[in-house]
Amino acid sequence: MQRAPIQVRLLPLARASAAQIEELRHLRNRPEIRAQLFHSHDIGAAEHAKWADSMRDNPRARIYLTLVGDAVAGSAGITGIDAPNGHAEWGFYVAPEFQRRGVARAMLAQLIDSFFADAHMQKLHAGVLEGNDASILLHRRFGFADEGMRPRYKRDGDGRYRACLLFGLTRETWAARRAEISGGERK
Ligand SMILES: CC(C)(COP(=O)(O)OP(=O)(O)OC[C@H]1O[C@@H](n2cnc3c(N)ncnc32)[C@H](O)[C@@H]1OP(=O)(O)O)[C@@H](O)C(=O)NCCC(=O)NCCS
Secondary structure, three states: OOOOOOOOEEEEHHHOOHHHHHHHHHHHOOHHHHOOOOOOOOOOHHHHHHHHHHHHOOOOOEEEEEEEOOEEEEEEEEEEEEOOOOEEEEEEEEOHHHOOOOHHHHHHHHHHHHHHHOOOOOEEEEEEEOOOHHHHHHHHHOOOEEEEEEEEEEEOOOOOEEEEEEEEEEHHHHHHHHHHHHOOOOO
């Protein structure tokens, strides 16, 4: 059965209010989210404000808050933009209460479209921690190719290490995959 895609809006960090940026900090600090990030400590207000300032006019980054209605439902961003070589990395998360409703799919399709709208950009990279099955499946669904792994990448609180799985999406693969992702269908 076809489902209508959920409506999401990507709000550039530079246009977000102080309250929305603080909401983002609380979301990023939720245990279910930070457990899957490379740096999973609890981020305080001063550290978050410093990060937000550093991202605002950064030519190598584009960070967005994802709004569903007025709620901050997630975030997605491109970092490490390497203009001469035409590649960058991305990162994202969705609030637990908004998960499994197509929010990531909708926000990430928009983000990739805007990334490849720049004709110089040829490839988008991702790193996903071992065991993050939702994100691994999402990357494969979007057409990202497996590009290997870095062992012992992230040390969890219990002292155990997790590997980082590497993925890459080319401009050509996205062009071929785009129509399938934009529909509301679920497989
Ligand atoms: C990964 C994450 C962003 C997915 O967000 P979401 O809004 O729930 O994802 P969607 O509903 O749009 O689903 C998109 C695709 O992701 C995959 N997926 C998402 N959640 C999944 C789950 N629990 N199990 C298996 N696959 C899942 C599926 O391939 C899905 O496509 P499909 O529904 O057509 O099969 C979310 O689980 C999250 O924020 N996790 C914690 C933070 C994180 O892991 N960030 C990424 C770091 S690399």
